[in-house]
Amino acid sequence: MHILTICYLFASVTFILGLKMLSHPATARKGNLLAAAGMGIAIAGTIFLYRNENGAPLGNYEWIFGGLIIGGIIGTVVAKKVKMTAMPEMVSMFNGMGGACAALISLVEYNHLQHLIAAGESIEGMSGTVLVIVLGLIIGSISFSGSMIAWGKLNGTIKDYSFAGQNIVNIILLLATLLLGAWVVIQHGEGNLLYVIFAAALLYGVMFVMPIGGADMPVVISLLNSFTGVAAAFGGFLYDNKVMLTGGILVGAAGTLLTVLMCKAMNRSLKNVLIGSFGGAHAAASTTEGVQGSYKEISLSDAAMVMGYANKVMIVPGYGLAVAQAQHACHELEKVLVDKGVEVKYAIHPVAGRMPGHMNVLLAEADVPYEKLLEMDDANEEFKTTDVVLILGANDVVNPAAKTDPASPIYGMPILEVESAKTVIVNKRSMKPGYAGIENGLFFQPKTSMLFGDAKKVLQELVSEIKSA
Amino acid sequence: METLLGWITTHQQIIYIVILMGFVGIEVIGRVPSVLHTPLMSGANAIHGVVIIGAIIVMGNAEPGNYLALALGFLAVILGTLNVVGGFVVTDRMLEMFKGKGNKKSTH
Structure with a gap:
């Protein structure tokens, strides 16, 4: 037991250090491995050294190891196989698994309490335990079903859905769930009401994420991530287990701050994201004021010509680049242009792609040098002296409506001001609006020309055009 | 009171x-720089997988005859492990790419 305490202490320290190292580029990878090592020690220690209040070791080893092996194999294979573009969904999915795990623990512990009652034992004075079980169940379930919806939205299988008055229905549902929970605590855990709470919390998770627009999913995932942390901490309360408590609260707090930081990157408040102004208002906004007009197309050879003879080209990558897995082709184009004496840089919007930092991860995969990636403020300065801006599948992050149209759902979001460059070439697959479902006036401006097609194919063709020119 | x-x-x-x-x-x-938001979120996601310890305790304490507890506990262990293992592996994959970039930087 004493050794187990040391194991837990050690693991808690690795979690704190790991998180600290994860927030600096140079140490991030080591930080992750350190936290993983701490986790391994905590798990192994629990399996072999845990003694319950009667001093008995754990049983059911075949089940424990079976679960660990199955989960371990699936987890490793899925995490290794997933494409870089699908990372955000993956994080959401794993987060949901953690939430479900916390909810199941609560269900089993509650079942255990009911057995005690059935055996005639009094559970007077265990209100604290019941409270922790109920809260762990509610938060874990919301996190699970919410993450699954976020996962579905990110991979495109679930569309945004909302109805009038949904906010009010949601609040009532949440209140009802909490009241039921309070009732179970007062009733000292009798009855099967907990399963009703389980169902209500699952439903709330679905209703909570459903109306929030796809572009806001990173914020939602980060928030649900901190929820799962809190659910894990309730497990720590339940077993008086310090490592679950520290790990859970640590993630709960860090996750909340990260959520706020992400909101700041989009210049929106968390409240604004959650009440779903994106989801609710945008349907009306985009139908009433669809920007219409004519756009002009540019041919591949013309585009290659324009870029080949430019002094400075800025590339604005977006989700389209990620979807087409075009990061290597993009780096190819950059090299060809640099060989021709063109200065090439990348303008990275903090929320381009589907998660903050998504573009940096992808371009790093293609070995694009770090110093070529400009953050938004620097990029906006550089656009003024740029000849050609090449937009690769980015849309909302370059939409001027964010600055000019107060009715637009993205109004107020800082954008890349590509209009200050001399010419803008936009590559996208069709004229369909972007992820947030908003028309983009940029495409209809005289200095903009459209280059339709899959980002990867277009880039490869541009490379061969420029090479042969 | x-x-x-x-x-x-x-x-x-x-x-x-x-x-x-x-x-x-x-x-x-x-x-934390915004570049690292995604890996950090993913790393934090793996750390709250510490909930697996609760699942192991539940599983280990379940009476052999209580099939509901056994089944739910088993499922909890699988899901918790998925969270931990998947979380750390995905984070490592993301950060691996940043490391490649660092090497490149030093050779230039």
Whole structure:
């Protein structure tokens, strides 16, 4: 037991250090491995050294190891196989698994309490335990079903859905769930009401994420991530287990701050994201004021010509680049242009792609040098002296409506001001609006020309055009 | 009121941990560059997989005849492991790419 305490202490320290190292580029990878090592020690220690209040070791080893092996194999294979573009969904999915795990623990512990009652034992004075079980169940379930919806939205299988008055229905549902929970605590855990709470919390998770627009999913995932942390901490309360408590609260707090930081990157408040102004208002906004007009197309050879003879080209990558897995082709184009004496840089919007930092991860995969990636403020300065801006599948992050149209759902979001460059070439697959479902006036401006097609194919063709020119 | 104060006194250790860890969690990632938001979220996601320990305890304490507890506990262990293993592996994959970039930088 004493050794187990040391194991837990050690693991808690690795979690704190790991998180600290994860927030600096140079140490991030080591930080992750350190936290993983701490986790391994905590798990192994629990399996072999845990003694319950009667001093008995754990049983059911075949089940424990079976679960660990199955989960371990699936987890490793899925995490290794997933494409870089699908990372955000993956994080959401794993987060949901953690939430479900916390909810199941609560269900089993509650079942255990009911057995005690059935055996005639009094559970007077265990209100604290019941409270922790109920809260762990509610938060874990919301996190699970919410993450699954976020996962579905990110991979495109679930569309945004909302109805009038949904906010009010949601609040009532949440209140009802909490009241039921309070009732179970007062009733000292009798009855099967907990399963009703389980169902209500699952439903709330679905209703909570459903109306929030796809572009806001990173914020939602980060928030649900901190929820799962809190659910894990309730497990720590339940077993008086310090490592679950520290790990859970640590993630709960860090996750909340990260959520706020992400909101700041989009210049929106968390409240604004959650009440779903994106989801609710945008349907009306985009139908009433669809920007219409004519756009002009540019041919591949013309585009290659324009870029080949430019002094400075800025590339604005977006989700389209990620979807087409075009990061290597993009780096190819950059090299060809640099060989021709063109200065090439990348303008990275903090929320381009589907998660903050998504573009940096992808371009790093293609070995694009770090110093070529400009953050938004620097990029906006550089656009003024740029000849050609090449937009690769980015849309909302370059939409001027964010600055000019107060009715637009993205109004107020800082954008890349590509209009200050001399010419803008936009590559996208069709004229369909972007992820947030908003028309983009940029495409209809005289200095903009459209280059339709899959980002990867277009880039490869541009490379061969420029090479042969 | 009396019971609440009593509760706080008996659980003061846990309450201290919660408060201090809350501040640590905020301070520790205070100055993270936006580039690292995604890996950091993913890493934090793996860390809350510590809930697996609760699942292992539930599984190990389940009476052999209680099939509901056995089944739910088993499922909890699988899901918790998925969270931990998947979380750390995905984070490592993301960060591996940043490392490649670092090497490149030094050779240039």
